[in-house]
Amino acid sequence: LQAVTRCFGELTAVDAVSFDVEEGEIVGLLGHNGAGKTTLIRVINGLLRPDGGQVRVAGLDPMTDGHLVRRATGVLTEYPALDDFLTTRENLEVYAAINALPRRDAATQVERLLEELGLWEKRDEPARELSAGLKQRVAIARALVHDPRILLLDEPTTNMDPVAARNVRQLITDLVRRRDRTVLLSTHNLVEAEELCDRIGIIRNGRLLLLGTPAELRRRLGGIHGARITTSPGETDRAEAVLDAFVRRRNGSSPTTSDRTVLDAPFQLQLLDEQTIEVTGAVHIPELVALLVRDEIDVHAVRPMQPTLEDVYVALHAELAEAPAAGDPTSIDPEVGA
Structure with a gap:
């Protein structure tokens, strides 16, 4: 991403954001609700057109190569958005067909995901009868069904109990470490970000304030x-x-x-x-x-x-609040590790 901006009327939801995600890396976007994380993911996946700047996903422009970008990415939104009248298995099969997976490959992939995500016993249940946590697991399986190289995960453990959330975090880690996937993770869960991410970007009011490893962020803001x-x-x-x-x-x-x-x-x-x-x-x-x-x-x-990520997050917001006259918050160098 290079200086990516997206506006809704007079509201600037994403403000000149620039960063790269390397292959095999987990990068987290950390910020409060309304910070611009979801909008940024939608821009990256070609669902929203940027008003300025440049986006490239595996070398592709989401605006001109949207179908190829979406074929290369698996997307998990904050809300599962399943078809309530289809079973768990059917929800996955439909999405495999949309992505043009051969029927035999699709069947194998769907069965594997049902097993890995603990959904096998629920495979023939209508989605409307699943709990919120189970629906989220089905949505994760749907994002993985076409075996994408890149995962865009927006609040992946929303509505999950602690055990299910831990299993999903382990799955994300395994996908990256064992299968060499790349993950961009949006979250406001500080523990989740610290546990999963190689680098973390802190976003506030659409602006990328800091970007670095958890250790670099701790050094930057002390404690x-x-x-x-x-x-x-x-x-x-x-x-x-x-x-x-x-x-x-x-x-x-x-x-x-x-x-x-x-x-x-x-x-x-x-x-x-x-x-x-x-x-x-x-x-x-x-x-x-x-x-x-x-x-x-x-x-x-x-x-x-040592300072936790929560300490870093609170310290950054306190630093900005103490010096409102200092000008633009983006005067903080986002690339703390540079």
Whole structure:
């Protein structure tokens, strides 16, 4: 995509968005409802004409080669839109016929998808009798029935219970890793985006604000980094003394507060309870653990701390809210990993 824009009257739903998705990659579009994610997917698939910019899908222009683009892509919309009067199997067979699959190949593919997605027992039930989660699974099978190289998934786990949602996420991962598929995923589910995506683009009001790996996004917007270290009861005083000496050395600082937090320093040390010490800052965790072990202090657990994608998302919105006078939000460089 290069500077893609789509308007509805005076509303700019997609505003000069540019990014590439590499073959075999899962890229997520993360944003609130109304951010422009669904509109962008419809533009990519040729269902909406862009008002500006350029779209290419496997080298094809969706506006002039729409039928070829749709043959190469599998699309899952937020709502299943099944034919309620057809059975699960018939819904898949109709879509296989629309995509001109030979009958024998279609039958094999439909049966495989029914098995893989746990729909075999529901194969002869009318779609109107299926639960919302099952309908969504049928819609996913329909998107895969013609074995597309590219998947455009709009909120794929909507209306699913946690177990079904986990199964779908696993299926998406398997499709990419085992079958070398490419996925563009639209979601407002932060956990889903972090679990699935190689790169994540954060969209707000039609604009791509940031694009990068989860790790790159965390580095870009900061947050708490460090570790919580658990020792044996009675060992925390010794452990704290060792770590405190390390923190003082690293910070070039001597005084500490009563709760053992180093003042105005890049490292902070705090005793949380009789067994747990928290160290935050640009911490090299193996070095800290090595210090404790060297002094024969028991280390039962080390839990790294880093910002979640939710922290990143909230921090970005807070950053934009704090500086409305700074101008265009797109002054943030979207390609944080560049």
